[in-house]
Amino acid sequence: MTTTVNRSGPGGPARLLRAEWTKFRTVRAWVVAMTAGSLVIVLLGLSSASGSHASCDGGPTEAVCPAVPVGPGGEAVEDKFYFVHRTLAGDGSITVRATSMTGQIRKPDVTPGVRNVVSGLVPWAKAGVMVKQSTRQGSAYAALMVTGAHGVRMQHDFTHDVAGRPGGVSEDSPRWLRLTRSGDTLTGYESTDGTDWAEVGTARLSGLPARVEIGLFAASPGDLTVTRGDLGGSVSAVRFTEATAVFDRVDLEGETSGGAWRNDDIGVTEAPDGSPHHPGRASESGGTFSVTGVGDIAPSIEGQTVERTLTGVLTGLIVVIVVAVTSVTAEYRRGLIRTTLIAVPRRGRMLVAKALTIGTVTFAAGLVATAITLTFGTRILRANGNYILPVSWLTEVRVVVGTAALLAVAAVLALALGALFRRSVGGVITAIVLTVVPHVLATTSVLPDTAARWLLRLTPAAGFAIQQSIPEYAHVLGHYAPIAGFYPLAPWAGFAVLAGYAALALGLAVVRLRRRDA
Known part of the structure; x- marks a missing residue:
C-alpha cells in the first residue's frame, strides 16, 4: 500500500x-x-x-596618501627592505653564510628629549637571500631568511611562510642559506656547516620572467607594544626598529650581471624635503657584506x-x-x-x-x-x-x-x-x-x-x-x-x-x- x-x-x-x-x-x-x-x-x-576622512602630511599642507603596494595575490602589502643584488638571467642560485644578526629598537623615552634606543631584535626581523621579479614594490619574490626569534623561514609572495630549523645566528653558530631557481620554481635550503643541506621549502612563482634580481636583504618591522588603557581595554603603539646582518662566503651561480653589486633601499620613506627617512645601508669588505634594513616584507593590515x-x-x-x-x-x-x-x-x-x-x-x-x-x-x-x-x-x-x-x-x-x-x-x-x-x-x-x-x-x-x-597572518606582528x-x-x-x-x-x-x- x-x-x-x-x-x-x-x-x-x-x-x-x-x-x-x-x-x-x-x-x-x-x-x-x-x-x-x-x-x-x-x-x-x-x-x-x-564622516571618515584621511590625508597625509605633505609638509605645510595635507596631501593625498601614496598608493599602497599590491602583491601578486591582490592583497595590500608592505614591501620595504634593503636589497644588495644583481640581475640573474635564467636558472641559478645564491649561497651565503650568515654569521651575525643584531638590531636596534626605539623604546619610549625615559628622559624628555633623549632618544631611548636599545640593542635588540624584534621577533620578525629578517635577513637572508632573495630572488625577486624586479625592484618594484609588490612584485613576486621568494626569500630564505634568518629571523629575530622564529628561526630559519622561507617566505614567498608575502602571504606564504614555511618554517625551517629554530634558533638564532652568531659567529659561533652560523647559518648557511641557499636559494636556487629552476624556471618558475625556487627552492630554499639551510645548513649548519655548508656541507649537509636540508630543504626548507619550495615556491612556484607563476610567470616569473627570465631576468630577475638575486641577492641579499635585511628588514625589520616596527616594535609593537600593547598596554592597558586608562579606561580598560588596550592601546597599541609601533616604534622604529632596524636589523643588521653580516654575510660571507657569498657564492652566485648562473648568468649574472657583472660589475659591482647594486644597492636599493626598496620602499624607503621620504621626508618632506625629499631626503630618506630612516634609510637602510650596506657595506662590503673582503667578501663580507653588512646589510641593514628597516620595514617589512609581508601583507599589510593597516587601512x-x-x-x-x-x-x-x-x-x-x-x-x-x-x-x-x-x-x-x-x-x-x-x-x-x-x-x-x-x-x-x-x-x-x-x-x-x-x-x-x-x-x-x-x-x-x-x-x-x-x-x-x-x-x-x-x-x-x-x-x-x-x-x-x-x-x-x-x-x-x-x-x-x-x-x-x-x-x-x-x-x-x-x-x-x-x-x-x-x-x-x-x-x-x-x-x-x-x-x-x-x-x-x-x-x-x-x-x-x-x-x-x-x-x-x-x-x-x-x-x-x-x-x-x-x-590574521601568523608571520605578521599585529x-x-x-x-x-x-x-x-x-x-x-x-x-x-x-x-x-x-x-x-x-x-x-x-x-x-x-x-x-x-
Missing part, C-alpha cells in the same frame, strides 16, 4: 509557511519595523563613511576594511530582535496561539515554520541593506581619501551574504527565546544580552584582549566573525584583537557558534511548546 503525503494540507509545510508569511505581512508594525531596521543599517553605515562600512548592523540587529520576539509573543499576549495550535496540532512544525519565515524575511532585508551599504560606503570612503584594504570579490560576497545570514540566524534565536519566555520583555532582553552586549564589550575599550576573545568564542556574538575580511576588527574564530566557525545557539534555543522552545499548554 502506498501512502501519499499531502504537503499542502492543513499541516503541510507549504501551507504552514504561507500562513506564517501572511501573518507577518499583514501586521503593519512588523513590516515597518523590518524596513526601518534595513534603513538603519544603510543610513548609519553611509553616515559613518561620510580601512570593507566591513567597517557596516557599523549600523548592530543597531539594525536590535530592531530585528524586537520584531522576531514579538512575532511570536504577540500571539500569546492576544490569545491567538490557541487558535493556531488548533489549526496546526503538530506544534513543533508550527514553530519551525515561524522560524523559517522570520529568518527568510530578515535575510532578504539584510541582504539588500548590506549590499547597498558596502557598495556605496566603500565608494564614499575612497572619495574621502581613505585606503581600503583590497579583498577578492568572493570575500566581499561572503561579508555581504554572511552578514545577512547573521541577522537571519539571530532573528531565529530571538524568536525561539520569545517562544521560551512567552513575554516580549524577557525575550528581547535575553536576546540582546546574548548577541549585542558581548560584541559591544569585546570591541570597545572595556575588557582586556584575552577576556574579549573568550567572550567572542563562547557567546552567540561569535557570529560577527563572518564579517572579518582580512585574515594587534590581532576584537577592538582592531580581528575575531578569535574563523568566519564560518564563529557563524557556526551562533547557529548552534539558535538551534538549541529553537529545540528547547519546541520541547516546551509540546509539553505545556499555550
Whole structure:
C-alpha cells in the first residue's frame, strides 16, 4: 500500500509557511519595523563613511596618501627592505653564510628629549637571500631568511611562510642559506656547516620572467607594544626598529650581471624635503657584506576594511530582535496561539515554520541593506581619501551574504527565546544580552584582549566573525584583537557558534511548546 503525503494540507509545510508569511505581512508594525531596521543599517553605515576622512602630511599642507603596494595575490602589502643584488638571467642560485644578526629598537623615552634606543631584535626581523621579479614594490619574490626569534623561514609572495630549523645566528653558530631557481620554481635550503643541506621549502612563482634580481636583504618591522588603557581595554603603539646582518662566503651561480653589486633601499620613506627617512645601508669588505634594513616584507593590515562600512548592523540587529520576539509573543499576549495550535496540532512544525519565515524575511532585508551599504560606503570612503584594504570579490560576497545570514540566524534565536519566555520583555532582553552586549564589550575599550576573545568564542556574538575580511597572518606582528576588527574564530566557525545557539534555543522552545499548554 502506498501512502501519499499531502504537503499542502492543513499541516503541510507549504501551507504552514504561507500562513506564517501572511501573518507577518499583514501586521503593519512588523513590516515597518523590518524596513526601518534595513534603513538603519544603510543610513548609519553611509553616515559613518561620510564622516571618515584621511590625508597625509605633505609638509605645510595635507596631501593625498601614496598608493599602497599590491602583491601578486591582490592583497595590500608592505614591501620595504634593503636589497644588495644583481640581475640573474635564467636558472641559478645564491649561497651565503650568515654569521651575525643584531638590531636596534626605539623604546619610549625615559628622559624628555633623549632618544631611548636599545640593542635588540624584534621577533620578525629578517635577513637572508632573495630572488625577486624586479625592484618594484609588490612584485613576486621568494626569500630564505634568518629571523629575530622564529628561526630559519622561507617566505614567498608575502602571504606564504614555511618554517625551517629554530634558533638564532652568531659567529659561533652560523647559518648557511641557499636559494636556487629552476624556471618558475625556487627552492630554499639551510645548513649548519655548508656541507649537509636540508630543504626548507619550495615556491612556484607563476610567470616569473627570465631576468630577475638575486641577492641579499635585511628588514625589520616596527616594535609593537600593547598596554592597558586608562579606561580598560588596550592601546597599541609601533616604534622604529632596524636589523643588521653580516654575510660571507657569498657564492652566485648562473648568468649574472657583472660589475659591482647594486644597492636599493626598496620602499624607503621620504621626508618632506625629499631626503630618506630612516634609510637602510650596506657595506662590503673582503667578501663580507653588512646589510641593514628597516620595514617589512609581508601583507599589510593597516587601512580601512570593507566591513567597517557596516557599523549600523548592530543597531539594525536590535530592531530585528524586537520584531522576531514579538512575532511570536504577540500571539500569546492576544490569545491567538490557541487558535493556531488548533489549526496546526503538530506544534513543533508550527514553530519551525515561524522560524523559517522570520529568518527568510530578515535575510532578504539584510541582504539588500548590506549590499547597498558596502557598495556605496566603500565608494564614499575612497572619495574621502581613505585606503581600503583590497579583498577578492568572493570575500566581499561572503561579508555581504554572511552578514545577512547573521541577522537571519539571530532573528531565529530571538524568536525561539520569545517562544521560551512567552513575554516580549524577557525575550528581547535575553536576546540582546546574548548577541549585542558581548560584541559591544569585546570591541570597545572595556575588557582586556584575552577576556574579549573568550567572550567572542563562547557567546552567540561569535557570529560577527563572518564579517572579518582580512585574515590574521601568523608571520605578521599585529594587534590581532576584537577592538582592531580581528575575531578569535574563523568566519564560518564563529557563524557556526551562533547557529548552534539558535538551534538549541529553537529545540528547547519546541520541547516546551509540546509539553505545556499555550
